[in-house]
Amino acid sequence: MFRWDYCYCLIVLFLSFAIYKFLYNDIDIVHLCEIHKGPLVFGTDACDSVMKGVVDVKSTFLTKIIVVFGPKAVIRGNMNGEKIIMKTLGTKQEFESLEEDAKDIFSGDISTTSPANVKGVLLKALHLPLENRVPKLYLCFKPKNVDTFLVKLFDKYDLTNVENLINIWTSIIVNPEPLVLQILRPPKWPVPRYYGSCGRLAVFEDCGERLTLFYDAPWSLRANLTVQVLSAAFEFTFAHPTFTFYLTDMTADNIVVDDEGRARFIDLENVIILDKISDPAGELKLQSQNHTSDADECTSCFSYSIDDICGHRISDHNIYGVCKVRNNFY
Ligand SMILES: *[C@@H]1O[C@H](CO)[C@@H](O)[C@H](O)[C@H]1NC(C)=O
Numbered sequence: 001m002f003r004w005d006y007c008y009c010l011i012v013l014f015l016s017f018a019i020y021k022f023l024y025n026d027i028d029i030v031h032l033c034e035i036h037k038g039p040l041v042f043g044t045d046a047c048d049s050v051m052k053g054v055v056d057v058k059s060t061f062l063t064k065i066i067v068v069f070g071p072k073a074v075i076r077g078n079m080n081g082e083k084i085i086m087k088t089l090g091t092k093q094e095f096e097s098l099e100e101d102a103k104d105i106f107s108g109d110i111s112t113t114s115p116a117n118v119k120g121v122l123l124k125a126l127h128l129p130l131e132n133r134v135p136k137l138y139l140c141f142k143p144k145n146v147d148t149f150l151v152k153l154f155d156k157y158d159l160t161n162v163e164n165l166i167n168i169w170t171s172i173i174v175n176p177e178p179l180v181l182q183i184l185r186p187p188k189w190p191v192p193r194y195y196g197s198c199g200r201l202a203v204f205e206d207c208g209e210r211l212t213l214f215y216d217a218p219w220s221l222r223a224n225l226t227v228q229v230l231s232a233a234f235e236f237t238f239a240h241p242t243f244t245f246y247l248t249d250m251t252a253d254n255i256v257v258d259d260e261g262r263a264r265f266i267d268l269e270n271v272i273i274l275d276k277i278s279d280p281a282g283e284l285k286l287q288s289q290n291h292t293s294d295a296d297e298c299t300s301c302f303s304y305s306i307d308d309i310c311g312h313r314i315s316d317h318n319i320y321g322v323c324k325v326r327n328n329f330y
């Protein structure tokens with residue numbers, strides 16, 4: 001006769017073991033790196049720290065749940081005494097679709113492709129909509145001289161190295177945050193420091209708590225943060241000598257406040273870049289009057305037109321964006 005109690009007993013044993021493993025095992029960050037997926041990764045510059053155990057992970061119950069069941073892993077920790085946040089930056093589907101694209105585009109062995117070929121692919125990824133989707137890092141105009149342009153934008157990379165170029169391409173497609181944070185660096189810019197990546201796991205400075213937690217803060221603090229957020233909108237628009245950066249995903253969740261009360265913009269994944277000086281002959285026919293965002297369409301959504309933003313020398317898009325964040329706050 002079949003012994004049900006025996007069967008139950010086995011199931012209970014198995015479940016207890018699974019729960020025990022889940023609760024008492026630390027998160028395996030080396031596994032999250034997927035280093036064998038190179039060069040379709042963000043980089044390898046943080047691998048020394050990650051592999052040698054310099055990184056101390058805060059394995060809370062919630063973090064484990066997010067790592068196991070969430071679309072992307074986000075893990076807080078410490079590295080050489082600095083508070084850090086590690087993120088896988090893309091979902092499983094996003095990485096899979098990247099691998100498919102890579103097979104089509106680089107047909108066959110990626111490592112034998114030439115730097116010039118990858119540069120062409122990069123440029124396309126920055127400017128041409130993919131399947132009607134606007135790229136996350138969108139370049140308003142195709143530059144005349146690809147090399148000079150890429151050097152201006154990605155000077156932290158060795159652009160003669162195919163692997164580096166493919167890392168940049170991976171980032172453009174999956175999540176440009178590592179790229180943006182190498183162009184805009186703190187303390188000059190109100191953004192987190194990027195410490196590097198190990199494979200598909202990127203390491204950033206942990207800049208504190210989200211702005212949404214400050215809705216009930218004293219008026220003076222909220223006023224102070226408001227001034228900071230508004231000046232940041234002007235900085236992204238005017239402070240870089242060559243480029244204007246328009247952030248297209250501004251929400252209160254994407255702004256955090258650090259221990260010193262500094263507001264910082266995080267999740268810089270959706271950015272439009274306008275090269276504002278390389279058109280001395282006026283060929284791009286940029287409108288010289290300022291572009292004003294149209295706030296009439298709806299009060300809570302955040303809509304914009306790429307053509308309008310890219311067609312003017314100056315757009316108030318960032319200012320409009322931070323004003324949309326204001327709900328409950330300013
Ligand atoms: C906001 O507060 C910080 C520190 O508390 C201070 O350094 C800064 O000057 C303040 N900014 C404004 C605009 O008052």
Ligand SMILES: *[C@@H]1O[C@H](CO)[C@@H](O)[C@H](O)[C@H]1NC(C)=O
Pocket residue numbers: 288289290314
């Ligand atoms: C456009 O905006 C800039 C910056 O706020 C300002 O200096 C300039 O006068 C404005 N131009 C026009 C035509 O309104």
